[in-house]
Amino acid sequence: MRCMDIRKVVQVLEQTAREILTLLQSVHQPSGFKEIPSKCQKARELFCTVRTHLGELKTKFPVDQYYRFHEHWRFVLQRLAFLAAFVVYLESESLVTREEVAQILGIEVVREKGFHLDVEDYLAGVLIMASELSRLAVNSVTAGDYSRPLRISNFINELDSGFRLLNLKNDPLRKRYDGLKYDVKKIEEVVYDLSIRGLSKELEAGGDK
């Protein structure tokens, strides 16, 4: 049955996603900060494997029945979108576009062209990343980096403004978006803690990235 074939490939994808996550999680360690560029590089290599597996997944069902089987890979695709967004943030401190995520994963953006990244899955991945960044803000301070939290704060606030433009229904995406405000708050608290202690004065002069 098709579902078994699909499930097998999805399991392999989930395994690779876990590997990428384990690799990237290490940036939360104080020692991990220095190694961010090399970790991103390694993550990108692992995404090669992801592209291969997604290429295989495409063949397991008729091309025009994406949404019939969507639930099988929705979870792992959201995770992969998150990981792609996280890598791009670590590299350039910018928000990855939907097109870029699709490119990293080797899939399409537009449904008519083939196996694609649904906009809601992309947005879910971005929201997962927001949580990761709120954690990173906290751990940056612990690691002695007092400038990163402010940059994360600006980034997340812009993200929040973007999400406010959306008219969401009462669906899983809405629920996930509801968590964003806690990430925003957490990061603001970090920034506040730094500013009242004068710890962020150092960066006002330098303003380095």
Added chain:
Amino acid sequence: MSKREGEGYPRRMKTSQKTDDRDTGANLTSPVMAAFKVFQQELDTKHDKHERLVKLSRDITIESKRTIFLLHRVTSVPDVEEVLTEADLKLDGVRLNIRMIAEELRGEDLHQFHRAFTPGIQEYVEAVSFHHFIRHRTLISLEEINTKLVFVKEPEDTPEGQQPMGTPQVLTFQVTPTDYLLGVADLTGELMRMCISSVGNGDMDTPFQVSMFLRQIHDGFSYIGNTGPYEVSKKLHTLRQSLSKVEDACYTLKVRGSEIPKHMLADVFSSRTAMMDQDEGMA
């Protein structure tokens, strides 16, 4: 719209992007905001289509249910054909709505919107298969249902009286096997009611016909068992109950039917019907 969190929480590091106004001009120039504006439009378009399909589905459900109520009258009126003809007209109306669903789904992946219209389609299957059974005493096939859902669009708008260009457009809506099964499962509930009410009217043939038919449907579903979609398995329980009531009715009719005057048959079954009505939570 979510309220701003952290009210009463002192904000020391105000950044320029913080604003309650969603569409402030300055913000929209950033690439992130521009991207989200696109997402907004995409999501709005999708949700709007979903809503239109839900509305169509509701209209289909209402009209199909009315058709079923109408069809139940065949057990108590002399002119069955008149009822069937009237039901035909109603179902034609339903099919117009299905055609509109097909228009909405043109170029779309119908599984993306399936949840929106599946209730209506199931109800339609129930109505149309009920109609078919009353007339033919057989189960309408999925193919027969789908044949009636092929819509031809004549190219009416021709520029300046010229010949219509191209072939007439054909639009189809195809009921999925799952929706067909679910509709047929619900049909069994109506058949059970029909069986009981026909007995009350002194009809000695229909109950046994319905019983046999229902048993065949039940056996078919049993064969599928739990290998089908989850929703189908759920219906199997209700189906067994319906079959049980029908079989009991036939038994009573067989054993005691000849003893009881026809006009009292209704009373014999009235206590049973009272029990049944309590069970009918979901028709």
